[in-house]
Amino acid sequence: MIELRSVSRHFVMGDQQVRALDEVDLRIESGEYLSIMGPSGSGKSTLLNIIGLLDRPTSGEYLLDGRDTISLSDDELALMRGRKIGFVFQSFHLVPRMTAFENIELPMVLAGEPAAQRRRRVTELLDSLSLADRAHHRPNELSGGQRQRVAIARAMVMKPTVLLADEPTGNLDHASGAEVLNAIESLNAAGITLLVVTHDIEVGDRARRRIRMRDGRIVEDREKEAVSG
């Protein structure tokens, strides 16, 4: 349900043209668990941004759930993002002046959902991510692992079909990182398509399908072999 055909993304830096993505073809089915790895500058973040409708390809086609996205306006992209896609970032990107509750409900506020609905959904998510007692704390009163779980809750609040994680454990210690990965993996087990960009092989190896990138191209695309025994 994610289909990229011959997608390129060029940037102009000074007087040079940089090819962040070079004629990429990629097809991802609903419910897959993918990791995207590669050295810096390989284009993995750019690929994630394009899939997440945060960025537009310079050329090529991108169909999301069968719909062509190239012809959409900025506002239409924004609305589609809000409904279908959840983001989790390395640096969490929580709004510092809002509580955990307010951060999580923000996408619903933007979508115009009434307060009662918001309260129900946010409470549900806080419970499922073991954050119920942290609901009214601000980010600076939360640990790294808790912040990322708040971010995951926010990403999931509109019930998207795709969860995109860009180095989700990058700012976390090993234990918190494991917690976070377990959380997003259980979401995947419940049917959400999960894409994780990472440079950490341990993290990348957890995915069922692994993609390696270099210089804007996909150089490897492997399914994990079934483990016997």
Next chain:
Amino acid sequence: MSFRDLLRLSAQSALRARLRSLMLLLAMSIGVASVVVLTSLGEAARRYVTGEFQALGARLIIVIPGRSETGGVAPGLLSGETPRDLTLGDAQAVLRITEVERVAPLVVGSAPVSVGALEREAPVLGANSDFLEIYAFELQRGRFLPEGELAADRAVCVIGANIARELFPARDALGANLRIGDRRFRVIGVLGDEGRTIGLDSQELVIVPVGAAQALFNTESLFRLLIQTRSREALPRAQQAVVAAIRERHQGEEDVTVITQDALLSTFDRIFTALTLTLAGIASISLVVAGVLIMNVMLVSVSQRTAEVGLLKAIGATRRQITALFLTEAVLLSIAGALAGLAVGFAANWAVRGLYPALPLHAPFWAIGLALATALVSGVLFGWTPARGAAQLDPVAALAGRK
């Protein structure tokens, strides 16, 4: 996004950035407060002056020798003719007009006034009994000038309260003699402690009959001729008749200036309204400056919250929503500043009213409306560009902390 949520988010953002919001509030409130206070001052001045002139009465005509165009050229300067004197004869002719009820010819000069060894210079006013009817001075003791022929030269005088205090420190002035120049006059009345009335400080005056003043200053000409008509309605006819009568006596020359309350009032009203509007305009400049400060502060805010804008876009905010968030914050702060400014302005007015009761400051309604409207417009106008800038940030760059 519901309107309530929009307000809530904007208010939350404004409250969180305390120093920034406080600066905005301060700038706007100073601007609004100065509009309020300055327009109140202008309004108070206008009311004071027109009130003073209204006290003169709607039945009053003032005749001044010499024709002055409002261009301010001195009579006689261009035409080469000197104006004829306004005389008691003119006053008597005017008195014969049916619409005229009474006249008060005035002669003004300055002379040394002495009682024994005590002496001081004082303004001397030659008038008649009708002058009291027209000008309504307050008499503390005794009575005013006696009725009689206009040309009568009686050696009596009415003195002001300060003159009485200074020249008769130990005793009652009434009935005593004093010297004006080298003539002796008997004091028959003392004016009350009323104070100024359009150029005549009644406490400093020495009032004598017109005839006596003309002898004192050796002149036939009148300083002014005050005329009271029988009724308000009769005034326009009376005015025409007065001008005609004097013109006839002055060989067909209309060399006097005639002032009525209506003309005066409307002139002063126009002048002071213009003054007040000018003050309002000047004060409004500070509101524009406040607007520029709003833009500045909002630009800083946007640049500090670039990552937040990127995040909002990532979770589905449209450009319009982002513009709305920042713009609403600017407008909320402008309105809050305007209200604070109104409070400060009202407080300042109240303080001045308490300290200087003679200057009752009240903010005119139109000024309040002007201040609020300008504050609102400033907030929208100057908050627009930063808000648009935020809306147009590229989400990927914004999230990375770049513009």
